[in-house]
Amino acid sequence: MVLASGTGSLFASILEHASRPDASFTVVGAVVDRDCAAVGIADAAGIPVIRCRLKDHPDRAAWDAALAADVANMSPEWVVTAGFMKILGPAFLNRFGGTIVNSHPALLPAFPGAHGVADALAYGVKITGTTVHLVDDGVDTGPILAQRIVEVRPDDTEASLHERIKIVERALLPEVVDALAARGVVTDGRKAHLK
Numbered sequence: 001m002v003l004a005s006g007t008g009s010l011f012a013s014i015l016e017h018a019s020r021p022d023a024s025f026t027v028v029g030a031v032v033d034r035d036c037a038a039v040g041i042a043d044a045a046g047i048p049v050i051r052c053r054l055k056d057h058p059d060r061a062a063w064d065a066a067l068a069a070d071v072a073n074m075s076p077e078w079v080v081t082a083g084f085m086k087i088l089g090p091a092f093l094n095r096f097g098g099t100i101v102n103s104h105p106a107l108l109p110a111f112p113g114a115h116g117v118a119d120a121l122a123y124g125v126k127i128t129g130t131t132v133h134l135v136d137d138g139v140d141t142g143p144i145l146a147q148r149i150v151e152v153r154p155d156d157t158e159a160s161l162h163e164r165i166k167i168v169e170r171a172l173l174p175e176v177v178d179a180l181a182a183r184g185v186v187t188d189g190r191k192a193h194l195k
């Protein structure tokens, strides 16, 4: 199942992959934390979608517990955060830790957090990219599963660079989810390797 907050283009790429005859996974549902384009994408694909908004809960811990319950009802093997812009809390991590996959728009451990593209651009790096990793209790600190490079152009804006990174993310994230579903992952301390 997929957690999303944004324009949903990563979510759409996962759905597109799942529709292929040779795909190793299906998408059992989506949960969003706000009204966003992912809802329409899920509806169009006939995928169940649940809204779990922070403002509908008394505090963050209650929201986190509700999110965990919503996801548990879908009984997913893997939870994919595709542009989900909230940090997952202890209740969620206790329940799904080790089975949560995130796509981040930078080459971790460089430029973690919500502004990975802008931070890389401001630093002046010439190469950035995308990282698919398992989620742990830090911010973008979990074991890395796969990375791809994207070159920074001298005239790049945050928007132009992010769009080129997202093109790569839309190919890499479904590929990694497919490998996880088909063959799984081996973890060795803080390292992880796709089988």
Ligand code: GAR
Residues within 6 Å of the ligand: 005, 006, 007, 008, 009, 010, 011, 082, 083, 084, 085, 103, 104, 105, 113, 114, 115, 116, 166, 169
């Ligand atoms: C992607 O670049 C993803 O890596 C990023 O949001 C974008 C979502 O695009 N996620 C984060 O920055 C999470 N910290 P989308 O809404 O078009 O799928």
